[in-house]
Amino acid sequence: MHALIVVAHPNANSLTHSLATHVAEGIESFDPANSFEIADLSAESFDPRFTSADLSAYFKEIPFPADVAAEQARIDRANALVLVYPVYWWSMPGILKGWIDRVFTNGWAYEEGPDGKVTKKLQHMQIHLIALGGADIRTYARHGYFGAMKTQIDHGIFDYCGPKVITSELLIQSETQDPTAHLRNAHTIGRNIFAPPKQSKTADAA
Numbered sequence: 001m002h003a004l005i006v007v008a009h010p011n012a013n014s015l016t017h018s019l020a021t022h023v024a025e026g027i028e029s030f031d032p033a034n035s036f037e038i039a040d041l042s043a044e045s046f047d048p049r050f051t052s053a054d055l056s057a058y059f060k061e062i063p064f065p066a067d068v069a070a071e072q073a074r075i076d077r078a079n080a081l082v083l084v085y086p087v088y089w090w091s092m093p094g095i096l097k098g099w100i101d102r103v104f105t106n107g108w109a110y111e112e113g114p115d116g117k118v119t120k121k122l123q124h125m126q127i128h129l130i131a132l133g134g135a136d137i138r139t140y141a142r143h144g145y146f147g148a149m150k151t152q153i154d155h156g157i158f159d160y161c162g163p164k165v166i167t168s169e170l171l172i173q174s175e176t177q178d179p180t181a182h183l184r185n186a187h188t189i190g191r192n193i194f195a196p197p198k199q200s201k202t203a204d205a206a
Contacts, residue, residue, distance in 0.1 A: 001194040003027055003036045004078035008085040008096035010042040015179050016132055019171070019186040020084040023130070026190020034194055039074065041095050046071075048098020058106050071103045080126045080193050081163070084186075086174075087133040090145045092153065100157060109161040120162025127158050128167035128193060130186060134175045146170050166193075 005023055009016035017040075024036045041048075047067065056062045064072065075081060085092050104122075106112050111119040131149065133140065140146045154165045167189055171182045 001031075001034045001079045002077060003034070003080040003082055003193055004039060004074055005036055005082040005084060006039045006041065006096070006099070008041050008083070008093045008099075012040070012043065014086075015174055015182070016084055016086050018179070018183060019130060019132065020082075022183045022186035023082055023084065023128075023190035023193075026187040027193055028190075029187070030191040030193075030195060037074065037078075039071075041099055046095060046099055048095045048102065050098065050101045054102050054105070060107055064105070064108070065102075068102050068105070071099065072108050075103070075125070078125070080128060080166075082128040082130065082189075082193070084130045085132070087131050087149075087170075091149060092131070104157065104161055118160070120160070122158075123162035123164075125163040126193075127163045127165045128189060129153065129165065129169065130167070130189065131170050132174045132182070133170055133172045136173050140170065140172065 003024075005020050007017055007020045011017070020038055024038060027034050027036050051065075053062065053065050054068070057064045057068070063069070083092075083096065085096050088094070091097070103109075108121065110121055113119065135145075149170070150168060154168050158165050169185065169189065171185065174182065
């Protein structure tokens with residue numbers, strides 16, 4: 001099994017990158033036969049701008065731009081997609097949003113028919129979301145920020161394309177809390193990505 005771990009942070013020494021590394025270590029620790037690839041969008045200089053070429057590709061007038069096709073191929077090779085990112089203005093960073101805007105497009109992630117019906121084309125994939133926030137849980141709860149993030153990202157993006165969101169974690173107080181617990185959590189998430197689902201126990205009939 002193979003996972004694509006996408007990281008959206010410009011600093012390679014950031015806690016966000018450390019979380020991605022711990023996810024990868026967790027994947028390998030569960031089964032060394034599993035593999036992963038880390039896509040560092042900033043280091044790879046991915047261009048998040050949705051251009052006229054992207055719009056033409058959306059309408060199927062031209063093929064997907066080469067960099068978009070390359071990202072789609074990376075996702076196609078994976079059984080699981082893991083997004084690890086800091087929370088910027090109560091959402092994901094612009095480079096990650098632009099990556100989704102350009103890569104998860106009509107004709108690949110979903111298909112819009114002439115009758116307006118949408119065919120979800122990524123139902124075979126599982127999604128794991130790990131967001132890293134600086135505020136405390138009271139702030140997120142009081143204003144409904146995390147609920148809003150789940151609505152726009154978990155449901156608005158991925159439910160539209162079909163993959164199942166297995167993990168949707170918000171790791172908070174990243175600037176004031178000891179990161180050990182967050183790193184441990186990331187490792188556990190990695191170990192569980194390809195673990196078989198736990199069977200529920202039922203009591204024997206009397």
